[in-house]
Amino acid sequence: MLKLFNKIRKTGVITEDVPEGRDPAFEEVGEQLRAKVGEIFSGSLAIREVDAGSCNGCELEANALNNSWYSIERFGIHFVASPRHADLLLVTGPVSRHMEAALRRTWDATPNPKLVLAMGDCAADGGEFGVSYASCGGVSSIIPVDGVIRGCPPTPMSLMKAILALVEKRTDND
Amino acid sequence: MSAYDWLPDFLDRLKADNVLLEDDSITALAKVPMLILEAEDWGRAAAQAQAFGLRWMGGWADQLDEAFHVSACLAHQHEVLVLRAMLSLEIPVLPSHTPWYPGADHMERHTQDMYGVLFSDHPDPRRWTRHHAWGENEYPLRSDFPLAGTRPGPMPTDHNYRYLKAQGAGVYEIPVGPVHAGIIEPGHFRFQAVGEQVLNLEIRLGYVHKGIEKIAVGRDAPGLARLAARISGDSTVAHGWAACMAMEQAAAVQVPERASYLRAIMAERERIANHLGDIGAICNDVAFAFAQYQFSRLRESWQRVSQQVFGHRFMMDCVVPGGVASDVDGAGLELLRSGLEPLRAELVELMAILDDNPSLEDRLATTGFLSAAIAAKFGATGYVGKASGQDIDARRDMRYAPYDRLEVVVPTSQNGDVQARMHIRSQEVFASLDLLTQLLRDIPAGEIRSDWRTASEVEGIAVIDGWRGEIMTYVRFDADDRIARFMPRDPSWFTWPALEQLIHDNIVPDFPVCNKSVNGSYSGHDL
Numbered sequence: 001m002l003k004l005f006n007k008i009r010k011t012g013v014i015t016e017d018v019p020e021g022r023d024p025a026f027e028e029v030g031e032q033l034r035a036k037v038g039e040i041f042s043g044s045l046a047i048r049e050v051d052a053g054s055c056n057g058c059e060l061e062a063n064a065l066n067n068s069w070y071s072i073e074r075f076g077i078h079f080v081a082s083p084r085h086a087d088l089l090l091v092t093g094p095v096s097r098h099m100e101a102a103l104r105r106t107w108d109a110t111p112n113p114k115l116v117l118a119m120g121d122c123a124a125d126g127g128e129f130g131v132s133y134a135s136c137g138g139v140s141s142i143i144p145v146d147g148v149i150r151g152c153p154p155t156p157m158s159l160m161k162a163i164l165a166l167v168e169k170r171t172d173n174d
Numbered sequence: 175m176s177a178y179d180w181l182p183d184f185l186d187r188l189k190a191d192n193v194l195l196e197d198d199s200i201t202a203l204a205k206v207p208m209l210i211l212e213a214e215d216w217g218r219a220a221a222q223a224q225a226f227g228l229r230w231m232g233g234w235a236d237q238l239d240e241a242f243h244v245s246a247c248l249a250h251q252h253e254v255l256v257l258r259a260m261l262s263l264e265i266p267v268l269p270s271h272t273p274w275y276p277g278a279d280h281m282e283r284h285t286q287d288m289y290g291v292l293f294s295d296h297p298d299p300r301r302w303t304r305h306h307a308w309g310e311n312e313y314p315l316r317s318d319f320p321l322a323g324t325r326p327g328p329m330p331t332d333h334n335y336r337y338l339k340a341q342g343a344g345v346y347e348i349p350v351g352p353v354h355a356g357i358i359e360p361g362h363f364r365f366q367a368v369g370e371q372v373l374n375l376e377i378r379l380g381y382v383h384k385g386i387e388k389i390a391v392g393r394d395a396p397g398l399a400r401l402a403a404r405i406s407g408d409s410t411v412a413h414g415w416a417a418c419m420a421m422e423q424a425a426a427v428q429v430p431e432r433a434s435y436l437r438a439i440m441a442e443r444e445r446i447a448n449h450l451g452d453i454g455a456i457c458n459d460v461a462f463a464f465a466q467y468q469f470s471r472l473r474e475s476w477q478r479v480s481q482q483v484f485g486h487r488f489m490m491d492c493v494v495p496g497g498v499a500s501d502v503d504g505a506g507l508e509l510l511r512s513g514l515e516p517l518r519a520e521l522v523e524l525m526a527i528l529d530d531n532p533s534l535e536d537r538l539a540t541t542g543f544l545s546a547a548i549a550a551k552f553g554a555t556g557y558v559g560k561a562s563g564q565d566i567d568a569r570r571d572m573r574y575a576p577y578d579r580l581e582v583v584v585p586t587s588q589n590g591d592v593q594a595r596m597h598i599r600s601q602e603v604f605a606s607l608d609l610l611t612q613l614l615r616d617i618p619a620g621e622i623r624s625d626w627r628t629a630s631e632v633e634g635i636a637v638i639d640g641w642r643g644e645i646m647t648y649v650r651f652d653a654d655d656r657i658a659r660f661m662p663r664d665p666s667w668f669t670w671p672a673l674e675q676l677i678h679d680n681i682v683p684d685f686p687v688c689n690k691s692v693n694g695s696y697s698g699h700d701l
Contacts, residue, residue, distance in 0.1 A: 003523075003526060004531070007523060008464065049357045051353075051357075051359050052360075053382045054407070055405065056408055056696070057410070058407070059358060059407070060408060061487075062357050064474060064477075067470035068467050068470065068471050069475075096381065096700075097305075097307035097323075097329050098305045098329070098332065098380055098381045099352065099360060101328070101330060102331065102381070104328070105331075106353055127404075128404050129384045132321050132322065132389055133307060133308060133314055133321065133322060133385060134307055134314070134388070135384045
């Protein structure tokens with residue numbers, strides 16, 4: 001047990017205290033995001049991630065936002081287990097025809113007002129998989145989309161920026 | 175031992191069982207021996223192969239002019255054999271391999287859904303990959319099926335699939351998915367349980383089927399490599415490498431030595447990144463968050479170096495036909511080298527903490543036990559197979575470059591539980607660090623890419639070991655250097671059914687950790 005505590009002590013808080021671990025650009029986006037989330041979502045933005053046909057690349061990068069380098073929860077953003085708890089749906093993949101109904105239902109289950117962010121080249125327009133007997137193409141072909149972040153896959157940093165842009169757009173519209 | 179010295183014995187067995195073999199029955203697919211069989215002998219050949227101890231590595235179909243060609247790939251230790259039967263388009267029926275090789279179940283049903291080839295004595299005639307995107311008597315991989323499909327309009331849910339039912343006092347059912355609680359891929363799990371105990375689990379996949387085999391048709395070699403890199407995002411190097419190796423075999427393209435070293439460096443980095451992530455996630459599923467923080471931290475640092483050196487956090491599109499996309503200069507190699515020892519030191523320290531933790535052991539040891547017999551029956555490879563005594567690793571066994579000049583250490587265990595699958599991962603990380611040390615020390619100078627040679631009506635087959643396990647990929651080129659058939663067989667085809675087995679008699683709350691310990695690819699399986 002002592003070894004465990006020792007390791008925690010030695011590692012430190014890499015998101016805050018270790019200078020070489022900090023990415024000033026990321027911190028800046030994060031702080032802007034925290035301010036907006038505070039303003040519009042009472043300090044807490046809940047995201048439900050939906051893989052609608054992805055290769056799992058986007059999932060890995062969405063997951064990375066939870067690691068201690070990014071630690072996105074400190075900006076008031078957390079991933080939730082149910083669409084019923086979500087403010088924002090983060091949708092990846094070309095929408096496979098076999099996920100089409102599940103995606104519609106997930107969208108229906110998300111309370112209004114809701115935001116949809118299409119993550120990755122496939123979610124934007126079908127990407128490498130295009131439109132076929134098995135693929136509907138981009139997410140906007142199935143549900144209304146508020147923002148698109150391209151990339152294969154988008155990096156955690158660009159995903160953060162896209163979430164910020166989407167939240168800002170929402171303020172502009174209000 | 176000379177090459178294929180077991181093959182005459184096997185042929186004698188087939189002949190003794192009245193499997194028709196003529197002089198022209200024995201041919202070759204690229205460098206692999208291939209037996210052309212009568213369709214009616216297909217099942218008996220499998221029975222003999224199973225009795226002879228051959229391992230079933232995958233099956234697929236193809237449509238050529240006037241016939242369906244059904245193929246299966248088998249392995250005898252480190253050597254591969256292909257069986258093939260030709261069927262008329264009018265009556266595409268042949269016996270099944272599933273009675274002899276349970277791992278063939280889903281692949282045969284996939285072939286049935288995609289081509290309308292019927293495996294007459296298959297024990298489970300239900301559809302598999304097909305939900306509702308195409309009709310019962312339509313087959314997407316047949317050449318007359320339009321790429322755009324035939325069913326416009328909104329898709330219904332897959333509500334009328336016939337799941338196994340359980341009845342009795344106190345038996346209840348838990349349907350989970352396709353949309354899961356975590357940030358993971360979609361699939362449906364149907365549990366029958368009594369109290370907390372799982373009586374049966376049935377896994378339903380196909381949700382992320384996106385027509386990979388169909389949209390591969392007509393691509394050129396670089397186009398196929400791009401597609402292969404997106405079969406399963408976590409295995410982008412592995413699937414990219416397998417597809418390129420199959421194409422290179424078909425076209426007889428030699429990969430420069432330096433390129434094969436760079437491919438292996440990327441593949442080992444991919445293995446390490448995924449294993450680090452998985453070890454943390456397994457611990458997180460039993461609420462040991464410390465490990466999740468530590469291992470996801472290591473994974474992130476590791477990926478940042480990949481970004482710096484290879485220009486992509488997952489090294490996507492870095493493997494290209496004939497070699498690799500770009501070279502790594504001396505500074506890049508030095509950066510890669512400098513990361514090895516620090517990671518090893520951290521891992522030594524962290525694994526000691528994990529091994530010291532009684533509550534972790536309490537949750538992981540004996541949980542999700544998979545016997546060696548069942549692992550072999552389904553053909554499980556990778557950490558799932560290795561943790562259950564399956565000493566299989568293509569890097570060592572198939573001796574492909576550059577592993578043919580390296581010593582590949584393959585950890586195995588007989589314990590077969592979640593803890594063993596976690597330990598195999600950490601042992602593989604140490605082994606990969608050793609390999610990286612050798613690769614980065616010995617990497618030769620030279621070209622990184624050979625010119626592509628036009629391939630015309632040739633086939634290729636490649637077997638490599640990805641981080642998740644063995645990948646077997648088949649390609650066929652048409653007359654114009656375009657892909658006519660592409661079949662990447664991810665190891666998940668054989669570990670998903672293993673998951674259904676290893677969850678028996680475990681408690682429902684242990685399913686997430688059991689699932690994570692197997693970590694099958696949905697996308698790599700659904701295609």
